Amino acid sequence: MPEANPPTSRRVAAVTILTLIGLCLAVVCGLAIGPTPIGTMRILGSVLSRVGIGHSTLDTLQSTIIWQLRAPRLVLGLLAGAMLSVAGGTYQGVFRNPLADPYLLGVAAGAGLGATFAIMDIGGGTYTPTWTPLMAFAGAMMAVAITWIIGGRGLRSNAATLILAGVAVSALLTSMQTFLQQQASAQSIARVYVWLLGSLASASWSSVDLVLPYVLVCTAICVVAGRALDVMSVGEDESRSLGVPVRRVRFIVIAASSLGTAAIVSAVGLIGFVGIIVPHIVRLLVGTSYRRILPISVAFGAAFLVFADTIARTVIAPSELPLGVVTALVGAPVFVLILSLRRRMVR
Amino acid sequence: MSIVEIEHLTVRAGSKVLVSDVSLDIEAGTWCTIIGPNGAGKTSLVETVAGLRKASSGSVRINGTKLATMNERSRARVVSLVPQHPEVPAGMTVKEYVSLGRSAYHGLLHAPSAQDRRIVESVFERLALEEFALRDVVTLSGGERQRMVLGRALAQSTMVIVLDEPITGLDMRHQMELLELLKTQVEECGLTVIATMHDLTLAGQFADRLVLINRGGVVIDGPAGEVVRSAELAQCYGMTLRVVDVDGADVVVPVRS
Numbered sequence: 190m191p192e193a194n195p196p197t198s199r200r201v202a203a204v205t206i207l208t209l210i211g212l213c214l215a216v217v218c219g220l221a222i223g224p225t226p227i228g229t230m231r232i233l234g235s236v237l238s239r240v241g242i243g244h245s246t247l248d249t250l251q252s253t254i255i256w257q258l259r260a261p262r263l264v265l266g267l268l269a270g271a272m273l274s275v276a277g278g279t280y281q282g283v284f285r286n287p288l289a290d291p292y293l294l295g296v297a298a299g300a301g302l303g304a305t306f307a308i309m310d311i312g313g314g315t316y317t318p319t320w321t322p323l324m325a326f327a328g329a330m331m332a333v334a335i336t337w338i339i340g341g342r343g344l345r346s347n348a349a350t351l352i353l354a355g356v357a358v359s360a361l362l363t364s365m366q367t368f369l370q371q372q373a374s375a376q377s378i379a380r381v382y383v384w385l386l387g388s389l390a391s392a393s394w395s396s397v398d399l400v401l402p403y404v405l406v407c408t409a410i411c412v413v414a415g416r417a418l419d420v421m422s423v424g425e426d427e428s429r430s431l432g433v434p435v436r437r438v439r440f441i442v443i444a445a446s447s448l449g450t451a452a453i454v455s456a457v458g459l460i461g462f463v464g465i466i467v468p469h470i471v472r473l474l475v476g477t478s479y480r481r482i483l484p485i486s487v488a489f490g491a492a493f494l495v496f497a498d499t500i501a502r503t504v505i506a507p508s509e510l511p512l513g514v515v516t517a518l519v520g521a522p523v524f525v526l527i528l529s530l531r532r533r534m535v536r
Numbered sequence: 537m538s539i540v541e542i543e544h545l546t547v548r549a550g551s552k553v554l555v556s557d558v559s560l561d562i563e564a565g566t567w568c569t570i571i572g573p574n575g576a577g578k579t580s581l582v583e584t585v586a587g588l589r590k591a592s593s594g595s596v597r598i599n600g601t602k603l604a605t606m607n608e609r610s611r612a613r614v615v616s617l618v619p620q621h622p623e624v625p626a627g628m629t630v631k632e633y634v635s636l637g638r639s640a641y642h643g644l645l646h647a648p649s650a651q652d653r654r655i656v657e658s659v660f661e662r663l664a665l666e667e668f669a670l671r672d673v674v675t676l677s678g679g680e681r682q683r684m685v686l687g688r689a690l691a692q693s694t695m696v697i698v699l700d701e702p703i704t705g706l707d708m709r710h711q712m713e714l715l716e717l718l719k720t721q722v723e724e725c726g727l728t729v730i731a732t733m734h735d736l737t738l739a740g741q742f743a744d745r746l747v748l749i750n751r752g753g754v755v756i757d758g759p760a761g762e763v764v765r766s767a768e769l770a771q772c773y774g775m776t777l778r779v780v781d782v783d784g785a786d787v788v789v790p791v792r793s
Binding site: 417423433 | 583586587588607608609611612613615616617619622623625626627628632633636637639640644645653688694
């Protein structure tokens with residue numbers, strides 16, 4: 190019989206500290222790396238001057254690059270990585286399904302349809318309208334609402350029915366989006382495609398302001414739900430017999446995960462892989478308890494996405510790689526490496 | 537005094553009647569085993585008593601309070617469940633698993649209190665689970681696993697414990713061990729046990745009372761010795777049964793026709 194290898198509190202503490210160090214490094218990379226070289230210490234001086242310590246040595250151009258280009262992009266990347274990762278982990282817990290990701294209930298398909306409609310109908314395919322994010326957000330929330338309703342009329346539904354409803358709604362909305370694209374010019378299809386691949390290139394403080402409240406509230410709800418998700422890992426009936434109001438908890442965490450994901454998708458497009466891979470990597474490192482997985486996923490996901498974005502915007506500079514491509518290219522080998530290391534440790 | 541009062545309970549699933557007009561009063565500190573052939577409605581009955589199924593009509597009261605008026609948390613403080621096929625989530629330690637039994641006390645937003653931890657430790661001691669405490673739940677054998685699930689139910693500190701076929705899949709030694717552990721809790725802690733079982737011999741040896749049900753309704757209800765010797769028992773199973781006295785214990789033997 191194999192001996193168990195449950196994570197020790199020392200290992201969890203070590204992973205937490207390393208993740209926080211990684212997060213700090215990601216912040217430094219996000220601010221310091223770019224086509225215009227600016228010294229890390231000078232950036233730090235500028236950051237400290239903002240909180241009243243010392244004074245900045247950056248000139249006006251450098252200050253604009255840091256505070257109007259790199260900083261909002263960094264903050265939006267941190268928020269997107271944190272939200273997608275914690276939402277993915279929460280979905281995996283609430284559905285007890287390791288393949289669950291934040292797009293499971295139709296958020297991606299709904300947002301894609303909304304954005305496609307905005308670009309092609311409102312923008313006429315010639316430009317990406319400013320209210321594309323709003324249309325994407327509306328599409329995402331509409332998709333989740335339809336899934337929730339047809340997946341068993343809300344509170345009475347079970348997890349499997351909801352997943353199936355999500356698959357059906359995603360297929361329907363994706364086919365509608367494909368139909369719309371079929372009617373479009375090559376130029377507008379290209380715009381839609383760029384949006385679908387996801388990017389932090391258009392990040393601004395206004396987009397940060399827009400998603401920040403959603404991400405803070407929704408992330409907090411998901412992290413707090415960790416203890417409930419741990420109990421729910423024994424199944425719906427047993428959880429109820431242990432005192433968990435399963436359907437209410439499920440409604441709250443699905444609503445929080447979906448709302449936060451919709452807000453992020455509306456701002457940065459569809460960034461794949463983060464929501465599924467980060468919780469899995471964290472699970473391999475700290476064990477199966479959602480009380481540990483979810484808060485560490487917040488920091489890990491935030492750092493991961495900023496590192497991925499740094500690669501995306503530097504490898505073929507001045508052009509950018511699609512962020513979703515980089516998250517998969519970086520994430521998959523990291524995941525396989527940790528998986529094989531973990532297997533060796535268990536043996 | 538009756539701690540569990542089941543009054544004219546009927547449970548339906550769609551048009552199918554699973555439990556039909558069952559009325560039972562179960563005294564505190566007693567062991568009541570529900571027996572009957574497959575599909576008789578045993579599991580539906582005990583799941584309703586555990587609050588997992590809604591009554592179509594009639595009611596279940598525990599300690600005078602209607603189950604239907606309780607929320608999940610209140611219910612988990614008065615009745616606990618050992619399911620027929622418990623889910624054991626890989627990666628969880630035995631200690632974490634048994635501690636889930638305290639969820640209804642510390643809530644979902646707080647960590648277990650010192651008292652919660654003390655109660656879990658006492659369960660580990662009573663069920664001799666200490667040596668497994670840090671093992672992954674999936675590495676336990678069938679008997680160890682069932683003892684752990686019983687530990688989780690005992691950690692709920694309820695007055696009533698419901699067990700759905702708790703010894704299915706265990707070898708004879710582990711069956712006896714588990715039932716003896718449970719009997720000790722009944723005798724020493726005044727626990728009320730409602731269990732379903734297929735093994736009529738063990739059901740008769742451990743229960744104070746047997747309730748034979750068939751097609752959702754109660755056929756006969758009484759002391760174990762009377763029920764295992766009743767003509768209704770053989771009729772319900774549609775076969776010939778003999779009861780043999782072995783050192784004062786009734787052993788129910790099916791006879792090939």
